[in-house]
Amino acid sequence: MNLKHINQEIFNNQIKEQVKEQDLNITFDLASQPILWINTNIIPDLLKKFDLHFNYLTDLTCYDNVDKADGNKRFILVYQLYSLENDIRLRIKLPVDEGEVVPSLSSIYLSANWLEREVFDLYGITFSSHPDLRRIMMDERFIGHPLRKEYPLKQRMQFADNIKINLDRSPTDPNKNDKNANKENDPLLNLYNPEILLNLGPSHPAMHGTLRVMCRLDGENIEDLKCELGYLHRGIEKLGENLTYHQWIVHTDRLNYCSALNNNIAYVMTVEKLLSINVPERSIWIRIICMEISRIIDHLVCIAINALDMGAMTIFWHLYHWREVAYTMIEGLCGMRLTTTYARIGGMSYDTYDGFEEHLQDFCEKLPKALDEVQNLLSNNRIWIDRTKGVGVLTKEQALTLSASGPILRASGVPFDLRRDFPYYFYPDLKFDVVVGSAGDVYDRYLVRMEEVKQSILILKQSLKELKKLKGAPIWTDVPQIAIPDKKDVYSKMEVLIHHFKIFMEGINVSKGEVYNSVEGPNGELGFYIVSRGGPKAWRMRIKSPSFLHFQLAEHMLKNEKIPDAIAIIGSLNIIAGEMDR
Template identity: 70%
Template sequence: MSDLLATEQNDLYNPNVLINIGPAHPATHGTLRVMCRINGETIEDANCEIGYLHRGIEKLGEEKTYHQWMVYTDRLNYCSALNNNITYAMTVENLFNISVTERTMWIRVMCMELSRIIDHIVCIAANALDLGAMTVFFHLIHWREEAYTMIESMCGMRLTTTYARIGGMSYDLPDNFTERLWKFCEDIPKTLDEVEGLLNANRIWIDRTKDVGVINKVDALRLNVTGPTLRAAGIDHDLRRDRPYYVYPELDFDVVIGSKGDVYERYLVRMEEIRQSVRILKQCNKRIPAGPLWVDDKRVRIPDKMDVYTKMEVLIHHFKIFMEGIDVPKGEAYTATEGPNGEVGFYIVSRGGPKAWRMRVKSPSFIQFQAFENTIKGGRIPDAIAHLGSVNIIAGELDR
């Protein structure tokens, strides 16, 4: 920051001006602050400041029991809370060295792909709105609400879901979920076609997004970005295929790759990834097996409510799980999944007992925001806004 402030204050003719983009700005998508030194409309230097939304979530992970901390995963990337829930539950399950049931695996994959669709819709719709395409926003945001309505039928919540449990899921799928998911998967591609008809050949959209915010292959690897931003730069990497988990090896889908790494290609990658998620959801809806939700392990299994109400021993067991917490074996585990914006990972060190000794979160937004200041230098202020929307930084997971 000191280098940025080192301007010639005594020079009355110095064209450089310091401005703040954020933390209270309608285009920053959260409490983000970027201090820029500008010359006219050109950004000559920039510095990203992290910490405005810091809530000590990682430290809370060492103070709360494993079950209590589940709700905090919702507050990381709140656009895709289900992905956070499931990745965290996977990490604790790895410490126990247990594997969830087959039905739970399929449900979790469905949840993660619904989260991906929601997150991509928010990214594209908000970015389009920032650049003046209001019609696109209303077209897409309808389907985000439809997806939230289905998630609400699964767990009772829309945004902050807390649906996953260590060893299972809080609820099974509702009776009419299969039919509703089929309708969702059949109808949403029509809207995607309409949006592409509005944007792909739109002269204003092309001028605002092509050759803007370019992150090439070399910079993408050097800056350690992941997810759609990495793939738009031409790097063929997706954890669902390259480090597979759950039932992804059994599913047929394509990894979407770009070449140039600009705002326009990040938009195209996300649009096609929504289609691939729909493709995955159709396969899951067709192939999901019947069976139990919970792993048969008393260390983690939450008893059925009816047994809690009618059996004293089960009531005591239920009470101990939630009041004292589960006894996690000693060890350490890192688990990562392919989140909507990149690699989402949880690293837990356990010394035994109901609380983590160390809890760390790898969030894609933290990496993307570090790369942001390098990318916008030399560009213009409106281009910085377009670039910021295209990488979809969520302040909730940036400040942990």
């Protein structure tokens, strides 16, 4: 038994006793994680009472309770807290009625700012003492709250012009006016004008197509800025409530399209937890290999694009070749390069192809040499170091209160990796290092990613050995209600045909309950929170996406940086718009 799990169990017992004293209700979800029910927002007091430091807000979301299954109130707010010291999760639920005002948590966790804006936008819940409560995904002129159950899936609103972003006109720096007073005599020096704003994006090469930053400049320094997102908000969460669990797998590909395999597997894993089933060992090893391959290609894309944005084009040509090699393998596994849809609930859609082991072995042997070449080009390159060292520094404390995760959190010096700290699958048996940086700047993020690719290669080599041992072993679960029958049998046996038809036309019947499950995705903690009310469709499909929170980091990090550095910083955050906007 893992020590971390004992901690969670001890905590579960402790909280049961504490709750009895305070007349609060506590329940446990299907993965035996505690859910604490409160009536008013007493989270700041609760946090003080627990000895454990829940210093990390994993997620803040909401679901519609229009069917009154969870009490009489209309909405349920869900806070996912995490204690980094003890690796313990706690979910707090707060029922809220329509029109009720909830105190904002953004004074305790800075990351709650955007998460609360999202709830306000999509559900219409208002938060008091919130610094900037306005719509985040939809246009400001949009009417209605799309994630409410009564909002029709296909009701669209089109506006003729792009959304306007206003910055506060008064300069943030109080000394600014004095500084200008000295320059007033010389008109050439007095070029500062707070009325002039610079718009970056959404169609800007360094803004990845969909990000938008509006900044006020003092010379080349960004004095104040606001980030705008939602240019790729596709309503994937709403679709999750309208499609069966199987049909929705394709939508997970289009979240983080640089590492689609990772999303497929994370989602399928969550549904399997909801169904309380296990998959065979061979399937798990295939999944681990797929997740590590996708981590490698995601990091390669991030480094390549970050270097390309700063003008280092050679890296782009070089690394994209290796991504193509990986894509050829992925295409062999599932027939598609980018949008894979490889995993299925209870197994994998196909077993590995003949010769996959050799291809992977070859990939693992040749890639480190290519990485060395790239490192020779970048790591000691004077220009690269000057452009990246000390740029976009994110301190440990900032990273935690802004809920950064993945390589960005580790580059800031927090040794947090879900593969080690909240392990899943066979990761405890695998030997790898958690890569930690120290400075938290762009250069450290690059180094962390580079080293993580090497660690992933080590994991791939170990997993390949295990996979070879299990040649010919089954990849499908033995639960007949869930396992998709073999195509050969579908065409030759009547019962199997009916069974196949039922699985795909009706969907799998999932019992009532909820579960939150997350994996260490390439750019951070990727979680799925599914609330089921029974039946083949989810009641609430929540994606905890790292990129959403990482773009919020940008709003804090870009302040007082120069414009060219802003390009470097945004590149180093690896923001994937599909995952950010969902």
